[in-house]
Amino acid sequence: MDVVRELPHLTFYRGRVAMYAILKALGVGKGDQVLTQAFTCLAVPEGIMATGASPVFVDTEEGGVNMCPTDLASKLGPQVKAVILQHTFGIPAQIVSIKEALAGSRLPLVEDCCHTFASTYVNQLVGTFGVGAFYSFEWGKPIIAGLGGSAVLNDRDLRQRVESIWHTTSEPPFVSVLKVQLMYAAFNRLYSPSSFWKTRRRFRALSKSGVAEGNYHATEGVSEEFGYRMSAPLRKRLRAKLVEAGQLVERAREIVAKYESAPLSQRLKRPLVPEGAVPVYARWPLFAEDKERLLAIAEESNVEIADWYTTPIHPLSAADWKQVGYEPGSCPRAESLSAQIVSLPVNQKVNQSDIDRAMELLRDL
Numbered sequence: 001m002d003v004v005r006e007l008p009h010l011t012f013y014r015g016r017v018a019m020y021a022i023l024k025a026l027g028v029g030k031g032d033q034v035l036t037q038a039f040t041c042l043a044v045p046e047g048i049m050a051t052g053a054s055p056v057f058v059d060t061e062e063g064g065v066n067m068c069p070t071d072l073a074s075k076l077g078p079q080v081k082a083v084i085l086q087h088t089f090g091i092p093a094q095i096v097s098i099k100e101a102l103a104g105s106r107l108p109l110v111e112d113c114c115h116t117f118a119s120t121y122v123n124q125l126v127g128t129f130g131v132g133a134f135y136s137f138e139w140g141k142p143i144i145a146g147l148g149g150s151a152v153l154n155d156r157d158l159r160q161r162v163e164s165i166w167h168t169t170s171e172p173p174f175v176s177v178l179k180v181q182l183m184y185a186a187f188n189r190l191y192s193p194s195s196f197w198k199t200r201r202r203f204r205a206l207s208k209s210g211v212a213e214g215n216y217h218a219t220e221g222v223s224e225e226f227g228y229r230m231s232a233p234l235r236k237r238l239r240a241k242l243v244e245a246g247q248l249v250e251r252a253r254e255i256v257a258k259y260e261s262a263p264l265s266q267r268l269k270r271p272l273v274p275e276g277a278v279p280v281y282a283r284w285p286l287f288a289e290d291k292e293r294l295l296a297i298a299e300e301s302n303v304e305i306a307d308w309y310t311t312p313i314h315p316l317s318a319a320d321w322k323q324v325g326y327e328p329g330s331c332p333r334a335e336s337l338s339a340q341i342v343s344l345p346v347n348q349k350v351n352q353s354d355i356d357r358a359m360e361l362l363r364d365l
């Protein structure tokens with residue numbers, strides 16, 4: 001399937017809204033459970049909970065950033081109605097083992113492709129392994145339209161049901177579209193790897209003041225955004241960006257090839273990439289022995305190194321995990337992963353000097 005050609009069709013207000021529509025179309029609702037990995041962002045449990053179902057968290061794999069097939073098998077039960085499989089940072093999950101763990105249960109697999117539309121696993125594109133997949137086009141994702149998401153379905157009946165749900169959505173309010181457009185323009189002007197820390201400080205101040213559209217909401221009650229589609233101007237931008245999708249992938253590969261060929265300090269480790277997986281990265285992740293220290297050095301040296309996910313349910317701190325039903329200690333690998341993970345940018349604004357400065361820092365750490 002040509003996923004890129006499919007992306008502009010079933011678009012929703014956000015990636016989580018596209019996921020919500022897929023789950024609704026699968027009949028997921030109150031009293032049901034949806035399995036998803038810990039070491040994810042709040043958007044995922046938020047979208048699951050919007051259907052009335054509860055998220056149940058599966059731990060991450062040994063040495064990697066994706067779902068552990070063994071832990072998945074241990075969490076299956078009669079209330080489980082679907083599984084969300086995330087390809088974190090663009091690294092494909094162990095899809096074959098995951099499918100083996102699900103064999104016999106007939107549970108639908110929905111792929112979270114928010115970090116990649118182009119990675120492959122045993123020569124097959126991610127997003128084509130399950131009944132459907134969802135994508136996101138906000139800041140930090142491989143294709144940036146400002147805000148928005150898309151559902152791609154591999155099953156004709158399911159696609160028709162998601163289409164019916166799409167027809168019940170409406171254009172978002174003008175003020176929200178305007179905010180997104182202003183944010184997009186500001187980010188486009190202000191962001192580059194060398195202005196990352198400064199832009200981040202400014203953006204946080206704006207978010208706090210309510211001028212900028214924040215990323216997450218209180219998880220009580222279903223937010224109105226689950227009834228919105230992607231706005232017409234953002235859809236238009238998405239279509240324009242998709243024309244360059246091939247170049248985006250090429251550039252991402254070039255940047256990562258440079259990161260991968262540079263020497264690394266002993267204090268850093270690269271995450272597992274399963275055999276047969278060819279990732280196209282959204283960001284290039286590393287495990288750091290002392291994450292706090294590395295981030296402090298990066299900020300001081302003005303090198304873009306990001307900290308997410310900072311918790312198993314980013315950005316929720318431990319006190320708020322119960323909001324989404326995450327039991328402290330239930331996914332120990334995901335918890336220690338959050339304490340070690342850092343990542344480098346892989347986007348159109350990264351230039352050779354950014355790469356050189358980052359790799360010098362990571363070598364001499």
Ligand SMILES: *Cc1c(COP(=O)(O)O)cnc(C)c1O
Pocket residue numbers: 013014015016017040041043044086112114115135136137138148149
């Ligand atoms: C960004 C993201 C989402 C949801 O994206 P929104 O468009 O913000 O709803 C879901 N899953 C993952 C892994 C993401 O990175």
